Amino acid sequence: MKRTLGTCYYPEHWPREIWAEDARRMAEAGLTWVRIGEFAWSRLEPAPGAYDFDWLDEAIAVLGAAGLKVVLGTPTATPPRWMIDRHADMLAVDVEGRPRKFGSRRHYCFSHEGYKAECAQIVTRLAERYGRNPHVAAWQTDNEYGCHDTTISYSDAARQAFRGWLRARYPGQGNDGDIEALNTAWGNVFWSMDYDSFDQVDLPNLTVTEPNPSHVLDFHRFSSDQVVAFNRLQVDIIRAHSEAPIAHNYMGRITDFDHYAVGADLDIASWDSYPLGFLEDRVPATTDQQRDYARQGDPDFQAFHHDLYRAVGRGRWWVMEQQPGPVNWAPYNPAPLPGMVRLWSWEAFAHGAEAVCYFRWRQAPMAQEQMHAGLLRPDGSEAAGLDEARQVATEIAEAPDVSPTQAPVALIFDYDAEWAWRVQPHGRGLSYFELVFDTYRALRKAGLSVDILPPDAGQLEGYALVVAPGLMHMPEALKAALAQTSAVVMMGPRSGARDATMRIPVPLPPAMPGLDVTVRHVESLRPDTPVALPAGGHVRSYRDVIDGSAEVIERAEDGLPAIVAQGHLMYLAGWLDPVAMGRAVRMACERAGLATRDLPGGLRCRETGAETFWFNHDTRAHEIDGNTFAPLSVTRIPKP
Ligand code: GAL
Secondary structure, X not given: OOOEEEEEXXXXXXXXXXXXXXXXXXXXXXOOEEEEOOOXXXXXXXXXXXXXXXXXXXXHHHHHHOOOEEXXXXXXXXOOHHHHHHOHHHOOXXXXXXEOOOOOOOOOOOOOHHHHHXXXXXXXXXXXXXXXXXXXXXXXXXXXXXXXXXXOOOOHHHHHHHHHHHHXXXXXXXXXXXXXXXXXXXXXXXXXXXXXXXXXXXXXXXXXXXXXXXXXXXXXXHHHHHHHHHHHHHHHHHHHHOOXXXXXXXXXXXXOOOHHHHHOOOOEEXXXXXXXXXXXXXXXXXXXXXXXXXXXXXXXXXXXXXXXXXXXXXXXXXXXXXXXXXXXXXXXXXXXXXXXXXXXHHHHHHXXXXXXXXXXXXXXXXXXXXXXXXXXXXXXXXXXXXXHHHHHHHHHHHOOOOOOOOOOEEEEOOHHHHHHHHHOXXXXXXXXXXXXXXXXXXXXXXXXXXXXXXXXXXXOOOOOEEEEOOOOOOOHHHHHHHHHOOOXXXXXXXXXXXXXXXXXXXXXOEOOOOOOOEEEEEEEOOOOOOEEOXXXXXXXXXXXXXXXXXXXXXXXXXXXXXXXXXOOEEEEOEEEOHXXXXXXXXXXXXXXXXXXXXXXXXXXXXXXXXXXEEEEOOOOOEEEOOEEEOOOOEEEEEOO
């Protein structure tokens, strides 16, 4: 399959007279896909029940006539103003109990039945009308679930739905649920929090002090399930009318809902990649690293999400929005260095992306995103990104296709663990995402290609090394699979620290078959009190203090075990800083028979079936294995 390019276009923003010329220019630049429609509800249904599809018919016809394939978005991220008059209580409510207002986007609560019925209506109309349109070659549901902190809502609708969800989770006789089962699971005897009925259970906000962690974790799980159900509602409707694949565009470091569960209902995972936009607020990196990569983006952050969404899409994934120039929404919005738009595009392809679409075709002269670059300027003249897109299109046409292959290393990423850490970080700012990302970065610095896996016991076949940091709750099936695999397994810290209801399990953690390690107690560390390791680097942030007969491979300066192993199982008894993590990764690879490299700066590689792709994110050249990699370059080296 040849890789393809596309762009995001808003025909409703521009006079009809220029659509054909826009379409011609897109095709001429070598683009295949054009995504439209995802924010156009007020023009598709200007008044309740009064539809206007003529303009969209024409836009699709014009784009299709130019040879472009349309990705049609459902407009449910932007309910029109009249919707609020019909359903005043559909707005999501923030943690302080304040309804969020109309005037931007994503102003809805996933639990509101009236709003869901409206969504079903508009999606039905679209699917009936365009489901067999020859130019509509894919669909996108909604836009960026969870963006702007919108997964969790403390509304009345959410409260009602949460009670129903709890009744099903703690089932009793009939439909009523077993409130004693909930009291026991949550440990509500503590602080006299027992309930007599599910109707007494409220949402876990505005409590005097910290709410019960079991309550909060269940609320996270419920909120995630609401997103899954909302998406499924749309998917079921579209599938009844169309055979085109359905995607959703996920985001960078948005982890409030279980993307694997949403992805299970879709054909393609896609994500929106803004390497410079993410740098300041989402990438776990030092200020120096952020400065060094201000115009290139972090060398691992995009790759991490490429690998994550390949798992979410079960192999099929795209970049639905690729930053083509400066964005408007980050704390600082520099322009990318020349060559980076091309590099980002090829990096996605090297990780298996089927398509990369640039956001957006033309910079908007109005409203919130005036300062966001497009491939064109507001007057239609070419912006810097277009040339690079064109170059990538030519290269795709001329070069051999990418041949994806299984990586030697699997890294498990679990959304439920992310919520458990969030509910109970144990130290200020401690984050599961950051622990996993630190591990991923160390693997990539060692020159390894990585597959990310869900915490699913069934997928470990064929890996030499399986890495599973911070899985706070480990189902028995996963423990058994890790105990039995022929791969080397590197787990910890905080593995199996809680059971499914967020209680400390007995026997004490990690209770891992084949590994004689018991966590005696845990501690979190101030940022300025890391504990040194004699071989270099530190344990920082979080520590398991362990007992047991597993072989101690490294002790910290205070004598406590930091890295232990027994058979194929390794346990990290703390959060290792980059120096120590690099060493732990090399040890694990040695045990697994995997060769490692020590990649300098922002040089990274990715193996495919036939080649090694090299990406130099730095403004200086690097040399390794006898090859020189120019600044900001993409190099494809065929395998011998
Ligand atoms: C994305 C979003 C787009 C646009 C873009 C700007 O998060 O899906 O609609 O807002 O950001 O960078």
